[in-house]
Amino acid sequence: MTALVVAEHNNQELKPVTLNTVTAALELDQDIHILIAGNGCSVVAEEAAKISGVAKVLLVESDAYENFLAENIATLVSNISGDYDFILAPTTTNGKNVMPRVAALQDVSQISDISAIESSDTFQRPIYAGNCIATVKSNDAKKIITVRTTGFDAADAASGSAEILTLEEINDAGISKFVKEEIAESDRPELTAADVIISGGRGMQNGDNFSILEGIADKLGAAIGASRAAVDSGFVPNDYQVGQTGKIVAPDLYIAVGISGAIQHLAGMKDSKVIVAINKDEDAPIFQVADYGLVADLFEAMPELESKI
Amino acid sequence: MKILVPIKRVVDYNVKVRPKPDESGVDLNNVKMAMNPFCEIAIEEAVRLKEAGKAEEIIAVTVGSNLSQEQLRTALALGADRAILIETDVEVEPLGISKLLKSVVDKESPSLIILGKQAIDGDNNQTGQMLGALTGFSQATFASEVNLEGDSLSVTREIDGGLQTLDINLPAIVTSDLRLNEPRYASLPNIMKAKSKPLEVIPASDLGIDISPRLETLKVSLPATREAGVIVETVDELIDKLKNEAKVIS
Ligand SMILES: Cc1cc2nc3c(=O)[nH]c(=O)nc-3n(C[C@H](O)[C@H](O)[C@H](O)COP(=O)(O)OP(=O)(O)OC[C@H]3O[C@@H](n4cnc5c(N)ncnc54)[C@H](O)[C@@H]3O)c2cc1C
Ligand SMILES: Nc1ncnc2c1ncn2[C@@H]1O[C@H](COP(=O)(O)O)[C@@H](O)[C@H]1O
Numbered sequence: 001m002t003a004l005v006v007a008e009h010n011n012q013e014l015k016p017v018t019l020n021t022v023t024a025a026l027e028l029d030q031d032i033h034i035l036i037a038g039n040g041c042s043v044v045a046e047e048a049a050k051i052s053g054v055a056k057v058l059l060v061e062s063d064a065y066e067n068f069l070a071e072n073i074a075t076l077v078s079n080i081s082g083d084y085d086f087i088l089a090p091t092t093t094n095g096k097n098v099m100p101r102v103a104a105l106q107d108v109s110q111i112s113d114i115s116a117i118e119s120s121d122t123f124q125r126p127i128y129a130g131n132c133i134a135t136v137k138s139n140d141a142k143k144i145i146t147v148r149t150t151g152f153d154a155a156d157a158a159s160g161s162a163e164i165l166t167l168e169e170i171n172d173a174g175i176s177k178f179v180k181e182e183i184a185e186s187d188r189p190e191l192t193a194a195d196v197i198i199s200g201g202r203g204m205q206n207g208d209n210f211s212i213l214e215g216i217a218d219k220l221g222a223a224i225g226a227s228r229a230a231v232d233s234g235f236v237p238n239d240y241q242v243g244q245t246g247k248i249v250a251p252d253l254y255i256a257v258g259i260s261g262a263i264q265h266l267a268g269m270k271d272s273k274v275i276v277a278i279n280k281d282e283d284a285p286i287f288q289v290a291d292y293g294l295v296a297d298l299f300e301a302m303p304e305l306e307s308k309i
Numbered sequence: 310m311k312i313l314v315p316i317k318r319v320v321d322y323n324v325k326v327r328p329k330p331d332e333s334g335v336d337l338n339n340v341k342m343a344m345n346p347f348c349e350i351a352i353e354e355a356v357r358l359k360e361a362g363k364a365e366e367i368i369a370v371t372v373g374s375n376l377s378q379e380q381l382r383t384a385l386a387l388g389a390d391r392a393i394l395i396e397t398d399v400e401v402e403p404l405g406i407s408k409l410l411k412s413v414v415d416k417e418s419p420s421l422i423i424l425g426k427q428a429i430d431g432d433n434n435q436t437g438q439m440l441g442a443l444t445g446f447s448q449a450t451f452a453s454e455v456n457l458e459g460d461s462l463s464v465t466r467e468i469d470g471g472l473q474t475l476d477i478n479l480p481a482i483v484t485s486d487l488r489l490n491e492p493r494y495a496s497l498p499n500i501m502k503a504k505s506k507p508l509e510v511i512p513a514s515d516l517g518i519d520i521s522p523r524l525e526t527l528k529v530s531l532p533a534t535r536e537a538g539v540i541v542e543t544v545d546e547l548i549d550k551l552k553n554e555a556k557v558i559s
Contacts, residue, residue: 010470069475070438070448093468097450100403100435104442109404109523112433126532127431128326132335135528175447179463179474192469196557220558228487238453238467238488245347245427245487247469253557263325270535274555276547282540291538292550304544309558 003029003086004058006077007048008094011041011066014048016193017090019157020149026053027117027152028086028143033058034162035080037073039066045164052156057164064170067178068094074101075171081106081142086120091146091248092192103144110144111136115151129244129267149192150250150271184237191242194223196253199242199269202229203258203279203298210236212299213257215306225249225269227259243268258298261286278302310364312355313419315410315440316348316384318377319430328529335430335529344380347425349387350485353492354455355423356388363457364421366390370413372406374398378508385503386495392506397513397520403431405520407439412516414444419480421462426451426484437484447477451486 003025008015018034025032033056036045045059058080064072077098081087087102089095091113103110115133116124122137123145191197198213198220210224217224225247226240242249244267254272259265261277261284269275270289277290280297287293294301320326321341329336344352358364369384370393371377381392395409414422424437441448449464453472456463460479465472467486495503513520541547551558 067473070441070450074438074442093451093466096434097438097448100438101442101448103435104404104407104439107404109402110433110435110439111524112431112435122527127529128320128335129429129432130532131326132328132529133532134526135530137525137527138523139525140523173445173447176449176475176477179476181468181470181474182472183470232488237471238486239469239471244429244432253551253555264322274551274557275535275538276551287540288537289535291555292547293538293540294544294547295540296544301544305548308544308548 001029001085002031002033002083003088004081004084005032005034006087006089006095006098007034007036007044008090008092009036009038009041009044011038011044014044016154017092017149019051019154020152021088021090021147022051022053022155023152024114024117024147025086025088026155028120031055035060035077037065037076038068039063049162049164050158050160052160054160054162057162058167059164060167060169062170064172068098069176069178070097070101071173071176072171073098074105075173076169077102078105079169079171080167084142086143086145088145088147090149095146099144099146106142106144108140108142108144109138110146111138112146113148114145115148129263130270131263148248150248184239188217189221189223191223191225191247191249194251196220196222197225197249197251198222198255198257199225199227199259200230200235200257201227201259202233204230204235207235212302216302216309219306219309227265256286257302259286260284261289310421311366311368311417311419312358312364313414313417313422314348314351314355314367314369314384314389315422315424315436316352316369316371316380317345317428318342318371318373318380319345319428322346322429328531332528332530334526344383345425345428347427347485349492350487350489351423351425352384352387352389353490354485357490358457359388368393368417368419370395370410372397372401372409372513381508382503383495385506386500387493390506392508394508394510395513395516396510401520402522402524403433403435403439404523407436407443408518408520409513409516410440411443412518421479422482424482424484426486437482441482446480446482448482449475449477450484452483453486453488455483455489
């Protein structure tokens with residue numbers, strides 16, 4: 001039996017979530033291959049070859065894969081899936097975009113966003129915004145899985161020495177075209193990889209006020225996140241959204257500022273190790289999950305916090 | 310041009326559901342049900358395309374029990390022209406749902422299918438992409454902006470790093486993200502009008518499609534609960550706790 005991990009990368013470097021996905025794969029199978037599909041991405045294959053536990057790196061390069069278009073990547077993964085009992089990808093926007101398409105091509109029911117593995121066919125996954133955990137058993141011969149990366153530690157990325165195999169398996173459906181991407185450049189850690197996150201909500205009042213959080217983030221080496229309300233109001237870009245339908249995070253420290261704590265927000269952060277909430281409403285539901293709550297006006301408390309840490 | 314909008318009846322998003330005492334499933338007794346919020350956004354987008362003169366007909370479709378007629382009527386009140394219920398009393402997985410939807414696509418030949426990105430009950434986020442595989446149509450998931458010009462569709466997508474724009478050929482599948490639009494409320498006259506719009510009921514068993522489940526839910530349980538912590542009085546106390554008790558800052 002062999003497992004295939006579909007790696008997440010940007011043609012230049014491997015995304016850290018790939019390492020958590022490898023750990024999940026290792027719980028299922030000792031023989032792991034990793035797929036690097038992209039263009040001009042041989043450096044990524046070299047990086048992947050160093051992940052401990054990976055036996056083989058499959059490198060496929062083509063214009064057709066450069067922007068990870070779902071139609072092309074799904075056909076590729078489906079075409080090479082014959083040898084694998086498990087196919088896994090992280091629950092990222094890429095993984096969510098591609099994997100169900102692979103599953104349907106293979107006539108398999110995907111198991112989405114697993115947070116734990118009980119056995120080679122039985123998995124736990126959060127449902128209803130994480131208010132319940134379902135234990136599901138898959139009766140498909142092939143298991144197609146997306147992995148909630150906060151549920152699994154990162155694999156060691158330095159001690160492996162896998163062989164790199166180049167595949168010539170080019171599929172271009174020719175029905176979709178990449179036009180452009182607006183990716184925010186930031187010196188801060190990525191939300192899903194950060195040890196500390198400070199998130200702002202509607203209470204921040206506007207985008208400029210997020211500078212109050214930036215000073216603290218600089219001092220703590222934190223990533224900045226947000227509630228849906230803050231994103232919908234245009235305070236910050238969409239990729240800041242933490243929650244049921246945004247990013248799932250579990251840092252060592254999560255600081256929620258001016259966020260009420262709706263179930264959809266909690267769904268994305270309640271597995272954080274330590275939660276701090278700063279809110280002027282003492283009845284805000286966020287205090288029910290916070291280890292440390294401070295009932296205060298954020299415009300007074302946050303500058304004080306910045307000056308004292 | 311025809312637009313097909315698959316919708317789902319789900320627990321209202323404000324409800325905090327709990328497992329049944331015997332952990333055999335989710336306790337849905339006397340729980341308020343509604344149209345999945347992402348499906349409302351999908352319907353709204355279809356209606357806006359029709360209002361802009363870019364589409365002629367909107368068909369809402371759902372796979373579910375007879376009770377789902379309620380959500381189809383809502384879709385009709387919001388601007389869909391007709392509705393189809395593929396009726397079944399068993400729970401169908403996204404793979405089965407996409408197979409049933411494929412049969413509707415074969416019959417109706419829509420140029421565009423708009424789904425929600427995710428149903429907030431199972432949080433699967435699969436159906437649109439699976440329907441893409443079964444039809445061979447192009448797909449743009451997590452859309453925050455859709456521009457239709459002739460037979461090319463330009464879609465802006467919400468991705469992990471920011472935004473991505475794709476041009477995709479029709480027929481196409483789009484799944485809606487939160488910021489695609491803000492759905493309207495159905496007006497009373499439109500709710501009345503919706504009662505006389507056509508709603509066709511097709512028993513799923515008539516379609517001869519294998520929708521038997523591949524996944525077995527062994528158990529539904531509560532997640533590890535978090536105890537509420539302490540309320541600190543001052544910023545100084547907070548910093549002290551974070552440094553000396555939680556040891557998460559230095
Ligand atoms: C389908 C669906 C999906 C969703 N997905 C997500 C998701 O992924 N992520 C998400 O976050 N939400 C999501 N939501 C939205 C969610 O239901 C809430 O509406 C949202 O989280 C509220 O954001 P908020 O806490 O910032 O705003 P509010 O609920 O308005 O809370 C603002 C808080 O700020 C406090 N405040 C105001 N001024 C100050 C001040 N000066 N000092 C201190 N405190 C102050 C207030 O007391 C209040 O508690 C989703 C909703 C739906 C329907
Ligand atoms: N039973 C259903 N009937 C019709 N459409 C559905 C059904 N279930 C899911 N969908 C569509 O697929 C989207 C994503 O659902 P899911 O893949 O379950 O997260 C929903 O927003 C709907 O548009």
